[in-house]
Each structure stands twice: as C-alpha cells, then as structure tokens.
Amino acid sequence: MKRKLLLVHAHPDDESIATGGVIARYAAEGVEVCVVTCTLGEEGEIVPPRLARLVAAEADQLGGYRSGEMAAAAVALGLTRHEYLGGIGRWRDSGMAGTPAADHPRAFTGGSLVEQTAQLRELIDDFAPQVVVTYDSFGGYGHPDHIRAHEITMAAAPDAPSVERVFHVVQSEAALAVGLAELRADGTSPFRVAADGELPSTPDGKITTVVDISAHRQAKLAALRAHETQLTVVDGAVTHFALTNSIAQPIPSAEYFVLAQGDAHGAETDLFGGW
Numbered sequence: 001m002k003r004k005l006l007l008v009h010a011h012p013d014d015e016s017i018a019t020g021g022v023i024a025r026y027a028a029e030g031v032e033v034c035v036v037t038c039t040l041g042e043e044g045e046i047v048p049p050r051l052a053r054l055v056a057a058e059a060d061q062l063g064g065y066r067s068g069e070m071a072a073a074a075v076a077l078g079l080t081r082h083e084y085l086g087g088i089g090r091w092r093d094s095g096m097a098g099t100p101a102a103d104h105p106r107a108f109t110g111g112s113l114v115e116q117t118a119q120l121r122e123l124i125d126d127f128a129p130q131v132v133v134t135y136d137s138f139g140g141y142g143h144p145d146h147i148r149a150h151e152i153t154m155a156a157a158p159d160a161p162s163v164e165r166v167f168h169v170v171q172s173e174a175a176l177a178v179g180l181a182e183l184r185a186d187g188t189s190p191f192r193v194a195a196d197g198e199l200p201s202t203p204d205g206k207i208t209t210v211v212d213i214s215a216h217r218q219a220k221l222a223a224l225r226a227h228e229t230q231l232t233v234v235d236g237a238v239t240h241f242a243l244t245n246s247i248a249q250p251i252p253s254a255e256y257f258v259l260a261q262g263d264a265h266g267a268e269t270d271l272f273g274g275w
C-alpha cells in the first residue's frame with residue numbers, strides 16, 4: 001500500500017522549520033507527502049529591508065509573497081502536494097497573541113472551528129494519509145494560529161478511516177540544549193544565542209519518535225532559505241537560523257515527535273515504523 005504522510009501547519013515557513021527534514025526524507029523514500037498550510041502568513045515581520053514595505057500595515061502584500069516562498073520551499077523539499085486550508089486566501093494569519101490582526105474578518109482564529117475542521121477532513125479523506133503530523137496543544141510555542149491548527153487536526157484526523165497514527169512535532173529539550181551550547185562555544189553567531197529555557201521544548205521522556213534527518217539536512221536548509229522574509233540561515237561551523245526576533249536557534253539533525261494516537265510499536269525512529 002502506498003505510504004502517505006499529511007502535515008498540518010499554520011504559516012508558510014512552519015513546514016520547513018518544524019518538519020522540513022521529515023518532509024524531505026519521506027518524499028525521497030517514495031512516501032506521498034502533503035502539507036496543508038492554514039494561512040498565508042500575511043501578518044509576519046520581514047527580514048530583508050528591500051521587502052519591508054510588503055508588510056500588512058503598508059502594501060499588505062506579504063501573504064502573496066510568502067506563497068511564492070512556500071512554493072520554493074516545496075521544491076527544495078521534494079514536496080509534491082501542497083494545499084491551503086479552504087483554498088488559498090480563505091483564512092488570514094491571526095497575528096501574535098493579543099494583536100489586532102485577530103479581529104480581521106478572515107482571521108484564522110476567528111473562523112468557524114466546524115467549517116475549518118470540515119475543510120481539513122475533506123482534504124484528509126481525499127488524500128487518505130496513514131500518518132498525520134501537527135503541533136501539540138500549545139501550538140509548539142503558543143501562537144494562536146498554531147493552536148487552532150492543532151485543534152482542527154485533532155478534530156478532523158483521529159477518526160478518519162485512513163489515519164492510523166497522529167503525531168505532534170516538538171522540540172527536544174536535550175537536543176535544543178546541546179545545540180545552544182554549541183552555538184555559545186562557537187561564539188560567532190551574529191545573533192543572540194537563546195538562553196537555556198528561553199525557547200519552548202519538550203522533556204525527552206515524553207518524546208516517542210526521533211527521526212534522523214541528517215541525510216536531508218541540506219534540503220531542509222534550502223527550504224529554510226526560501227523563507228527569506230521570515231528567517232536568516234547562518235552558515236558556519238555551527239549552521240543555525242534566526243527568525244525576525246534575531247534569536248539564534250540550532251538546527252538539529254533529527255526531528256522529534258510525540259505519538260498522540262495510534263500503535264507505538266516500531267515507531268521509535270520512523271513515523272511509519274513497525275508496519
């Protein structure tokens with residue numbers, strides 16, 4: 001049976017930041033991979049000064065520009081199917097918690113949970129994945145759109161006939177600490193290295209699945225570079241990245257998951273393991 005993996009993300013860039021390695025790995029292994037992105041990331045900040053006026057408060061063109069970044073990242077990852085929830089432009093980036101963007105009439109978090117869940121379920125029934133990946137209930141770091149993406153996925157996926165496993169992608173506490181220590185020891189990052197405990201992570205005792213993505217790290221880096229409005233990739237002794245907040249973050253050679261539903265047998269190092 002053809003293996004199929006579906007990943008549900010909030011903004012263009014999340015697919016590469018959180019799961020770029022597993023997308024590249026499984027696509028290379030012949031798994032059919034589909035990413036659903038819930039918004040166009042219209043409310044994002046912008047790194048390159050030459051693009052600064054695209055922001056929502058000025059030309060309000062960032063969403064369209066990021067759709068192009070998303071397409072380029074898909075090519076870098078070997079991703080062959082990408083969907084926007086409800087169709088491109090249906091749901092708008094709600095902004096960080098507490099910002100007025102949440103009041104926009106098309107804001108993702110202001111939309112109907114029932115409608116959005118039905119839109120996702122329609123995609124799941126059409127694609128028929130055995131494995132579905134999204135964020136944990138905190139959305140990874142608390143962004144309202146990430147939390148809503150978790151909510152609709154956990155409403156739509158578990159009882160879909162094809163779905164056998166649902167995973168939450170998380171940051172490994174241990175891998176993050178090692179990566180930050182390497183960045184501090186290297187001492188050459190142009191960005192501030194996050195302090196221990198500053199970035200959200202999951203205790204490794206809760207992690208069920210560690211997928212080695214070292215063979216696909218270059219594809220992940222290329223996909224990250226495609227999202228130039230949102231982040232900077234720093235090449236060097238310790239290749240790392242920083243979002244628009246200019247906080248240096250490591251790029252581990254594995255991606256980490258917590259099995260939220262399904263049979264854990266054989267899933268220690270492979271989302272499809274044991275089958």
Ligand SMILES: CC(=O)N[C@H]1[C@@H](O[C@@H]2[C@H](O)[C@H](O)[C@@H](O)[C@H](O)[C@H]2O)O[C@H](CO)[C@@H](O)[C@@H]1O
Nearest residue numbers: 011041043044045093094095096243244245
């Ligand atoms: C990775 C991610 O989810 N990015 C979101 C996030 O962007 C952050 C936001 O602009 C914050 O104010 C910055 O300090 C941080 O560096 C950014 O990563 O929220 C944006 C607005 O909702 C969203 O467009 C972006 O994809």
Ligand SMILES: [Zn+2]
Nearest residue numbers: 010011014143
């Ligand atoms: Zn996001």
